[in-house]
Amino acid sequence: MNIIISNSSPEPIYEQIYRQIKNSVIIGELRPGELLPSIRTLARELQISVITSKRAYEELERDGFIETVPGKGSYVSEQSAELLKEKRMRIIEEKLTEVVDDCKLLGINLAELHEMLDLLFMEV
Amino acid sequence: MENILEVNNLSKKFKGFLLDNVSFSIPYGYIMGFIGANGAGKTTTIKLIMDLVKKDGGEIRIFGRDHQHYDREIKQKIGFVYEECYYYEELSVMGMKQIIAPFYQDWDERIFQQYMERFNLPAKKKIKELSRGMKMKFSLAVALSHHAGLIILDEPTSGLDPVFRDEFLEILRDLLQDESKGVLFSTHITTDLDKIADYVCFIDKGKIVFSGVKDEILGKYVIVKGSKDLLTEESHKLLIGLRENEFGFQALSNDAARLKSQLGDRILLEKADLDDIMLYTTRRNREDA
C-alpha cells in the first residue's frame, strides 16, 4: 500500500489518507480482511501526528471501509467487497453508456455491438 | 483517556514575572509541544513540574499522582533533557553515568550502550571537552535508558544541526509506539513540532494562549493577506496581529469563513503553521499590553 502525503496541500492530511486508503480498497489493492498498519505505525512512517492517522481510520470505519478489532488492529471490511462491486458496476455502466452513445453516432446497431462483445469476451 | 501529565491552575510569582493559572494535560501515548517565545514561561513551567521550583498554587499530577507527595517514585519514571546540561565537568562521560545510573532502579545498561554507540559518544572524554550537541545526546541517552514513562524535553534541539534533529524526532516517534509513554516537548523551533506533535500548548508572558489538538488548531487559523483599503472596523475584529506595509496588510485569523463573507475573494488566504500562529498572537498580545 502506498500513501503519499503532501504537507503543502490545502487538503487536511487525514483526508488525504482517507482518500488514498479508500481508493486502494475500491480498486482492490487492499483486499477484504487484509490487516492495515496500526495507527501508530502509520503515524511514525508518514511522520504525522497519531491523532491524524487515528482520525483517518475513524472516518474510514464510519464509512464502512475498515473495521477495527480492539487489541488486534484494523482490517479492510468484508462489506467493502459489496461497495467495490457497486462502484465497479457503476464505472462499467458509465463506460458502456459512452460506448452506446458512440455507436449511435457512428450508426452501429445493437447486433453489431453484441458481435464485438462476443469476440472480446473470447479473446480476453 | 487518562492523562500522563496534568497541570491545573499552576501559578508562581517571581520578581517581575508571573506564571498565571497555567493548565494543560497530556494523555498517555501522545506528545505535546510546548511553544512560546524565550522568557514566556516554558522553562519555569517545566521546573515547576519537576519540583525544582516550588509552586505558589495549583496542582500537578504525574501518572495520576501528586508530583510532590510521590516525587521519588514519579522521578524514577521521568526522563529529562534540559536546555543546559549541568554535569560535573571534570568527570568522563562514563564517570558521570556511573554517578547517575545507581539512582534509577530500572537502569538498563544495555540500552544505554546502544545509544552511546548510536550517538557516537566517547566514553572516556571529559564532560568539559564535549560540544553542546554531544552533551545533549548524552542527556538523551541517559533519559532513555531507565524505562521512563514520561519524557520531558526543554529546548533539547536548539543549536543542533537538522540531521540530528531529524534523528531525534525519529527516536521520539519510535518511543511513542508504546501507548504507555508520553512526551512534553518544549521548544521555540516550531518546525519540529509541526511534524511530530499531537497536542500543542502555547504560552506567552506566563499565560496559556491556547492548548489543544495540533491539527485542529492549525485547521482553525489562516493567514490573511490583502490590500489595505479592505480593512474595515468589522474586519479588524477578526484579524490577529495585523501588520501593514507599504503594499498591503497581513494578519492571522481564526474565522476564515466570516472573513470571506465580509471581504470576499479579494483577500488571499494561506495555511498558517505553528510559527505563524505564535508570531501573530504574540504581536497581538504585545500591542494589547
Place this chain on the structure above:
Amino acid sequence: MLNLILKDILIQKRTIIFALLYGVFIFFAFSKPPFSQCIYSMGAMGISYILILTALQADFKNNTMVILNSLPVRRSEIVASKYLSMFVFIALSLLLLVIVGFLITVSPLPFDVRSLELYDLIITLLSVSILLSVYLPVYFKTGGKLVQIVNVLFFMFLFFIPSTVLDYFKENREQPVVINLIQYFSENVSQVYLAAVILTFIVLAVSFTCTLKIYAKKDL
C-alpha cells in the same frame, strides 16, 4: 543516600591524593610539641574540610543541583547526605593520617609519629561539626555564593584557633582558673568526652533542622 555520599567521593579522586600529601605535610610541620598534641586533629580537620568543601564546590561550580534534584532523590536526602558525609570524611581522613603516620614511623626518617588517641577523634569531630554546622545552612541558602568568603575565614580559623588557645594556656598556666580547668579535665576525662560528643550532636541537629527547612523551600 549512599549514592549521594559515594558521588561526593567519586567526583574528587584527585583531591584525595592531594589530601594525602597534605597529611604528610602536617606531620612534618607539626612534629614537635606543643603542636604534636594537635597533629591528628589538625590534620584530620584540614583533610575532611578540604574533601567536604571540594564536593560542595563541585556542585556549586557545575550547578549540578539542578540535575540532582531531577533524579529520584528527595531534598531531605541531599541535605542528610552532606551531614553524613562529614562522618565518612572524618573517618577517611583519620585513616589516611594513621596510614601516613605508620609509614613515617617504619621509614628511615628521623622522627616518629605517635599513634591515634581518642581525644584526636573527639576534637576533630567537635571542630568539623561546628564549622559545618555554620557552613552548610549558608551554602544551601545562598546556593554556594557566599562560601568563598566563608572558606577563607575558616581556613584562617583552622590555623589560628589551636595556636591561640595553646598560647593562652601556656601564658596563663599560673592562673587558678586555668589550673582548675586542667585539673578538672584530667580527672574527668570520659565525662568531658561525653559532653563534647553530646554537644556535637546537638549542634549538628540544630544545623540539620535549619538546613532542611531552608532547602525545602528553595527555588533552583
